[in-house]
Structures are given as C-alpha cells and as structure tokens.
Amino acid sequence: MSIESDGYLIEVDRVCWPDATNGVGPVKAEIRPGEIIGVMGPSGTGKSTLLKAIAGWGSELSGTALTRILNGGQTLDRKEICILPQHSAELIFPWYKVRRNLKIASKVGERFANIGSVEIIAEQLGLSEDLLVKFPNQLSGGQQRRLALGMVLLRRPKIALLDEPFTGLDPDLRIRVWDLMHSILKGGGGAPPMAVILVSHSVEDVAVLCDRVFVLENHDLQSSFSAELVREAMLSPVLPSDLFFGRQHQPEVREWSSEIRGAIGRASAGA
C-alpha cells in the first residue's frame, strides 16, 4: 500500500485481551493529518480494543507485533499518539483541579508543538470558570467527558484516538463541540492538523465529523464508506437517524442494520 509522506499507515495484527475477549484484526488502514476516520460497529466487536492496540498497549493485549504505524516509511513515535478512553476517569487526574488537568495537557502538548490555550478550549467546551476550580470528582459525567476531550485536544498528538467522546453531552453542547473539534483537528489557529480515529455509536457524530467510516463487525473491518455516503444514507427515509449498531442481536435492529448497509450500498453504487 502506498501512502504519501505526510500520512500514516496503521497495521494492527490480530489482537485480543488476555481472556481472549473482544479480539480484533488484522487491520490495515491509512490516515492523513486533518483526516477523521469513524469506526462504528456493535458493542463487543473490538472497537475499543482496536484503539488500544493502535495506542500501543502491547503489554496489556495479547498478540504478536501488535501495531506498526508508519509515517513516510518511518515508524511513528508512540508519544505522538494519545487515546481518550471510553471511561474519562482513566485519563483525568482526580488529584488535580480541572484547570490544572488542562494545563498539564497543554504543557505536555507544548513539547509536541501545541499552541492551544487552556482558557479558550475550556470555554468552547462549556467548562466555565467555576468548574475550572473544582476537582474532577465534583463534575457530572458529561462535564468529565468534556474535560477529558479538552485534555486530548490540548495534548495535541499527531494521531488522536477518541473512544465515544460525545457520550453524555446534550444536543446543543454536542454541536458546539463538533465545531470546536472540526476547527482544531483540521488545523485551526495555526496548529498542525491532527489525524483522528473516532469510535462512536452515533451515526450523527460520524456523519458530521468524519471523512471516512469503517464498520467493524465480527471482529473485522467489514466495509469502509465515505462520510458523504453515510450522510446520504442518514437522509434515506428507510433509516432511523439514531440507529444503534450495538443492538444487532435484536431482530428488528438487525433488520435496520441490514437496511442501513443496503442503503449505503445503494448510495455507493449511485455515487
């Protein structure tokens, strides 16, 4: 597979957790700076495992030669990758106040050419001044999610791995955060653009933010679509806009899932 010198080639071998659950791979994909790739699929199919494998959790996962990430033929340094895990608490430092968490992220990011401002990011994420002086365990789940997202954005890795970053956000805030992410990830404010792999169960998140979408099913990447096709599919009257792949075991949802793939396939053929 050829890739331009500024892009990244990600190769993940077959990996799983030590108890052999949620295995995934092998996966091979390329991504460019400023590009956002969505990963969707039913629960338990290995989306989070895939992100962790890409993040380099070699000692936690089972597998051999887990991941290679090449940038212009050179292996990408792991410090250029940062993961926002599904559970925000795994990233946030509970012993520091919200502002200190963001400042640490900003400071770490500076070493990797960050130019983000803590105050601006906090404001855009709806973290007001009175929240900045609280400890994370005084925040609601949605506020903690925003804090964790802000930390990753300020940390400014070359590749950001976001595992369901919009969980717990109300619709208005979700739209604001979409705008913020779009501007930052695409290189707003003079910062170098980030490549993002976004895991989400929400078709809206993926349709609005992503350039390409991978569907992970049966522990493998089954198909890849452009975001335009997803957006077209969303507009199809056949589909509920909040289709939840994770409930495929229910017959009616399996039927929906089949319909969405059919619609995407038809849209693809039409394009």
Next chain:
Amino acid sequence: MMPFLHRLFGATIVLPALIAVGLLAVDSCSESASGKFPLADVATALVGVFEQGPIAQVDPFDAAAVSMLRVALCCAASSLIGLALGCLLGFVRPLGLLLSPSVDFVRGLPITFLLVPLIWVVGITKSPIPWVLSCVPCSLIVLVCVYDRTRLISSDRSATARSFFGGRGIDMLRHFYFQELKTGFAVGLRLATPYAVIVIGVLEYVGAGSAEPGFGTMVQMLSERGGQEPATIAAVIWYGFFGLFLLLVIEAAEGALLRWQGN
C-alpha cells in the same frame, strides 16, 4: 477542616470516657497513702506534672520533647522504608508475586503481635534495639498500605497515562505514580503513628536502650516512687495527649494532601 474537627470532637468524647473508666477502675482497687484514691488528686497532678520541675533529674518538658522526636523520627524512617519496599513489591512483578503471600499474612495480624518475636530475636537492652522494635512494624504498616495502593492502579489507567505523557517517565512519576501512591502512604503513616507512640512509650518505660530519658522513662521513675499514683496516671494521660496531638497533625496534613478525596 470538617473531618479534622470531627476527629477532634470524637477524641474529646472518647478520651475523657476512657480516662474516666480507667480512674474508676483504679479508684475501686487502689488506695493511696492517705486512704481512698482521690480523683481530684489526678486532676491536680495533670497540671502539677509540668509545674513541679525535674522528676529524678528528668525535666518533663525535655522528656516529652525527646519522646515526640523519637516518635516523629520513627514515623519518618518507617515511611521511607515502607514506601520504598511497597513500591518495590508493587512494581517489580516477580518480587510482588513471591512476597505477596507474606504481605497478606502480615496484613491480617495485629501489628503488636510482631513485637514478641522481634524481642525474642533482638532482645531489648542494647542501644539500637528500640529503633528496630518501633521502626520494623511501622514500616510494615506503611509497606502494606503502599503495596495495596499499587495493586489498585489498573493497567488501563497506567497505559492511558503513559500514552498521555508520551511515555515521559518523569511526568508519569510526578503526575501519576507519586499522586496515586500518596494515598496509600498517607493512610499508612496515619496507622503507624499511634503504634509508634505506644511502642516508644512502652520501650522507654521498660528502659530499653537509649541513655536519653524520654517521657516513658519519667513515668517509670514516678511509678517507682511511693505515693505517686496520681502523678503517674497524669503523666500517662499527658503522653496520650501528646500522641493524639501528633496524630491530629498528621491527619491534618493528610487532609491537605488528599483534599480531592474529601469532595
């Protein structure tokens, strides 16, 4: 501040209650030279211990300072030893696997239980012995607390932090491991302090090792004199208050260090 006040309030209730029970017990079974053992004499002696000047050439203030310094040094040394060993066991996996059954065994024991075999092995009279007897069990308390804390750090959390800091060790140490272990360390120190107060007081009382007389030495001298029961009890009560004060200081420091846990 509230937990501190809560503890202080608890101490103001519990301590007088314990003292009252003790005095009633003494009252019912002892007699002073003047006949029945009077509670008022103990109350007077509580003030008099520090007013009467040196007791057998031991100044009460100096003795109290010596004892508290010993307790503080014991706590400091035990903290460092316990922290280092706890980290070693927690982060060097083969060592942890090898020694975790022993740590689990120690966790289940009342720590004073260790004093008996320690005294059998090292005796009680030579100079460094009091340090061994007080520091070894205190170190074990801190070790167990720190080791337990290392086991609570999930691999997911440490892997996420590693990814966040780009694998930079100094940041991981400062912002992650140090902060995580602070909790175990503070709890261990708080648990070890009362033990150090008791053991050092008792070792001074039995005349173990050191030439410098502490408060326990003074209590022993008082108890050997005839008709000094009220002063002896008053000195023991004072020693308890010194220990309580030290514990409250450590609790206040713990509260300040771990403010985020109080929310």
